[in-house]
Amino acid sequence: MRLFSYFRSSAAYRVRIALNLKGISCDQVPVHLGRGEQRRDDYRAINPQGLVPALEVEGKLLTQSLPIIEYLDEAHKEPPLLPADPLDRAYVRALALIIAADVHPIQNLRILNHLRDELGQDGAGVAAWYNHWIATGLRSFEAMIAADPRSGQFCFGDAPGLADLVLVPQVFNAGRYALDMSPYPTINRIVARCNDHPAFIAAHPANQPDSEPL
Amino acid sequence: MRLFSYFRSSAAYRVRIALNLKGISCDQVPVHLGRGEQRRDDYRAINPQGLVPALEVEGKLLTQSLPIIEYLDEAHKEPPLLPADPLDRAYVRALALIIAADVHPIQNLRILNHLRDELGQDGAGVAAWYNHWIATGLRSFEAMIAADPRSGQFCFGDAPGLADLVLVPQVFNAGRYALDMSPYPTINRIVARCNDHPAFIAAHPANQPDSEPL
Numbered sequence: 219m220r221l222f223s224y225f226r227s228s229a230a231y232r233v234r235i236a237l238n239l240k241g242i243s244c245d246q247v248p249v250h251l252g253r254g255e256q257r258r259d260d261y262r263a264i265n266p267q268g269l270v271p272a273l274e275v276e277g278k279l280l281t282q283s284l285p286i287i288e289y290l291d292e293a294h295k296e297p298p299l300l301p302a303d304p305l306d307r308a309y310v311r312a313l314a315l316i317i318a319a320d321v322h323p324i325q326n327l328r329i330l331n332h333l334r335d336e337l338g339q340d341g342a343g344v345a346a347w348y349n350h351w352i353a354t355g356l357r358s359f360e361a362m363i364a365a366d367p368r369s370g371q372f373c374f375g376d377a378p379g380l381a382d383l384v385l386v387p388q389v390f391n392a393g394r395y396a397l398d399m400s401p402y403p404t405i406n407r408i409v410a411r412c413n414d415h416p417a418f419i420a421a422h423p424a425n426q427p428d429s430e431p432l
Numbered sequence: 433m434r435l436f437s438y439f440r441s442s443a444a445y446r447v448r449i450a451l452n453l454k455g456i457s458c459d460q461v462p463v464h465l466g467r468g469e470q471r472r473d474d475y476r477a478i479n480p481q482g483l484v485p486a487l488e489v490e491g492k493l494l495t496q497s498l499p500i501i502e503y504l505d506e507a508h509k510e511p512p513l514l515p516a517d518p519l520d521r522a523y524v525r526a527l528a529l530i531i532a533a534d535v536h537p538i539q540n541l542r543i544l545n546h547l548r549d550e551l552g553q554d555g556a557g558v559a560a561w562y563n564h565w566i567a568t569g570l571r572s573f574e575a576m577i578a579a580d581p582r583s584g585q586f587c588f589g590d591a592p593g594l595a596d597l598v599l600v601p602q603v604f605n606a607g608r609y610a611l612d613m614s615p616y617p618t619i620n621r622i623v624a625r626c627n628d629h630p631a632f633i634a635a636h637p638a639n640q641p642d643s644e645p646l
Contacts, residue, residue: 305489
């Protein structure tokens with residue numbers, strides 16, 4: 219098993235946490251997005267989409283972080299990253315998608331580059347965009363977990379799972395332009411708990427083979 | 433079971449197709465996004481996030497289209513919307529997320545409003561943004577299904593499933609600013625096949641209780 223990763227990629231960060239929670243050891247192959255290595259022919263030969271993360275398993279290349287994580291959860295049952303009950307599973311997946319669909323794709327590198335290069339936004343304009351969409355998503359996320367009796371030490375109960383491993387990298391990103399995190403006390407409590415957990419610490423962008431100063 | 437829906441919402445369109453494929457009858461409650469009904473107190477009392485679609489099941493409100501569809505697939509096994517093999521499931525989910533994460537959230541109504549109202553983009557600027565991100569996603573999608581031996585009459589084999597029900601609403605959206613669809617022959621073939629299928633026809637934005645002229 220090989221994970222194509224980039225230390226700063228929050229989608230790769232999610233997969234690293236999942237691998238660590240499952241106790242799966244996996245070779246990491248760094249692909250430097252900042253230097254455009256994802257567009258080089260040698261990486262395109264492996265992954266024509268030129269995206270990170272990608273997980274090579276049994277000669278197949280899996281792409282998109284959430285399907286990779288669902289695969290890991292189906293192929294390696296313990297510890298589970300999703301609850302057993304279908305209604306609870308839908309709840310946890312919805313939390314994950316508030317971030318993975320409604321926030322992260324709108325504030326990732328290619329969108330920020332497009333805003334700057336094609337729409338002429340300056341640094342302040344890019345930062346305002348970035349923080350606006352993160353704040354919008356975190357408000358929904360906070361409202362759900364603050365109101366729901368299924369919240370515990372983690373987003374669902376007292377063990378880390380899918381919602382946590384999507385939330386933590388997004389909150390890490392929120393530091394980029396110093397988003398005010400005070401409106402999200404439940405998120406802050408859970409993220410602090412995650413950031414003390416060995417699986418999350420080992421997956422942190424500061425602790426990767428390709429880490430650079432943050 | 434009640435589905436909070438809007439005829440034009442492509443995320444609601446996905447859920448309508450899934451319900452139809454499963455043969456599940458469900459009351460539809462229209463929420464008019466164009467008139468801002470999702471922000472009204474009576475809807476916020478049901479769904480604090482003010483989003484569509486939402487599915488009310490056993491007194492619980494499920495949100496986010498893909499978790500709703502995965503729930504339907506877990507609670508109503510036949511016909512399956514995902515393959516049985518974990519690696520194949522990851523492939524189909526990745527196809528779905530190319531659209532559901534990397535395209536649709538970047539071109540939905542709130543983003544277009546933001547581009548116009550906050551970044552001062554005119555109609556041509558909004559249209560260029562819209563088509564740029566749809567084309568980027570469809571290129572990846574086409575490359576995957578054109579190369580993969582698992583493609584059949586539908587995205588995976590010869591029965592419709594998760595990837596198809598995410599693809600079809602996105603291609604419907606691509607008509608809004610008349611995106612050139614000629615670079616996507618495999619997508620076009622599969623979408624044409626879907627658009628002849630009763631479950632897809634009944635879910636089409638033109639055929640809803642709240643439909644307006646398209």
